[in-house]
Amino acid sequence: MGAGIAHAFLVSGSSVTVIEADESAVAAAAERVKTTVHKAAERGKLTVPPEQVLERLTVAADPTALAECTLVVEAVPERVELKVEVLTQVEKLAPDAVVATNTSSLSVDDIAANLTRPERFLGLHFFNPVPASELVEIVVGTKSSAELVSEAQGWVDALGKTAITVKDSPGFASSRLGVAIALEAMRMLEDGVASAEDIDTAMTLGYKHPMGPLRTTDVVGLDVRLAIAEHLAKEVGERFEPPAILKAKVAAGHVGRKAGKGFYDW
Structure with a gap:
């Protein structure tokens, strides 16, 4: 940054x-x-x-x-x-x-x-x-x-x-909205609703996002997203509680593009 x-x-x-x-x-x-x-x-x-x-x-x-x-x-x-x-x-x-x-x-x-x-x-x-x-x-x-x-x-x-x-408020406008979408995308992946690629395509083609929420998380860093989610869960409420898939990937060192692996292989 x-x-x-x-x-x-x-x-x-x-x-x-x-x-x-x-x-x-x-x-x-x-x-x-x-x-x-x-x-x-x-x-x-x-x-x-x-x-x-x-x-x-x-x-x-x-x-x-x-x-x-x-x-x-x-x-x-x-x-x-x-x-x-x-x-x-x-x-x-x-x-x-x-x-x-x-x-x-x-x-x-x-x-x-x-x-x-x-x-x-x-x-x-x-x-x-x-x-x-x-x-x-x-x-x-x-x-x-x-x-x-x-x-x-x-x-x-x-x-x-x-x-x-x-x-000044928890997550401001951008992080609060961006993390909310990303966490739901992770839960969908965790539940087997669709692949990471298809979830991201739903947002890029359906909602005109430049990148889907999972690819964006890889670029931002899963460790960064986890820290923000934990902060928002504490300040705003349990709807921002990070899903198990995010915690597991960070624990494994799969923190996104900077590590070569996250929700995608880079």
Whole structure:
């Protein structure tokens, strides 16, 4: 997600700094962004050579490189304590920056309660794969300023994407709906109603989804979907209780495209 978000801002003309955990992760992140930028050029999506775009990219392991940034988007794994740890450090290193979280389900207000400037904090929920996705969900906390929300809508417009604005609530709009459909598709597969391919085809051809819910889960990551489902089950109710097939696949390491196997073989 971090590489995808970096790509989106780079191709729209911004200078981008990506912070990774260590030097090996730095090299991998730089290569991911380089690959997606060159693919964008091959598809005719750039107005300048890819090398010119990549000149505006910095990838580092030292978070002090964030000092001059005006917007910092956190994209670490979906654990509140980890996000709070990262974002409180960002506030100290980039005191003038707007800070955003890319969480897909965690409470923006719960995170904001640990920050010194909650009025300059909101959710910017990007979708995977970021370069191809047209949507960004702006999640407004109770202390997010109205001026900041308007500013965020301008950023999304500048990325060539469409913003929807939702209040902070479990799963927001997109994750709550997407996970509900995906969990029902898993239960249908578990019950032998149809194959994964046919369930997905029902949604792609019948409802014009670009990908079916099971293939989408493979792209997002079954482990990510499981974490979101467990969170929603706790916050919203038992209808989001993850089915046994999802728990079993995650336990087996079959977490989707990134592992080579999920509901499909990749």
